Amino acid sequence: MTNGALREPTFLILTALAARAQHGYGILRDVEAISDGRVRLRAGTLYAALDRLSADGWVAVDREEVVDGRLRRYYRLTDEGAARLEAEVKRLRAHTRAAEQRLRARLIGGTA
DSSP: OOOSOOOHHHHHHHHHHHSSOEEHHHHHHHHHHHTTTSOOOOHHHHHHHHHHHHHHTSEEEEEEEEETTEEEEEEEEOHHHHHHHHHHHHHHHHHHHHHHHHHHHHHHTTOO
């Protein structure tokens, strides 16, 4: 497992799958909602990312079903994927704490 920063789309996809398994369209909508509309993944981008995340062991196919004659594949976060997402959340929190401390110091120091 790498300790480097996750790219934002990867972080959002893993976050979308953290609560429950979802199919592709559900993931696309959830990523958009989580990012307050800032990130809108295209289907091709999503499925390429899911293939990569699956190869990394962070995401797995949960189940498949046929809906209106079309195959719908659901993806879920693996334990390894959840651990990687949690590590990224901790990394981001540490950076946020450092920024907040320095901003407070700036205000106290009178350089605002």
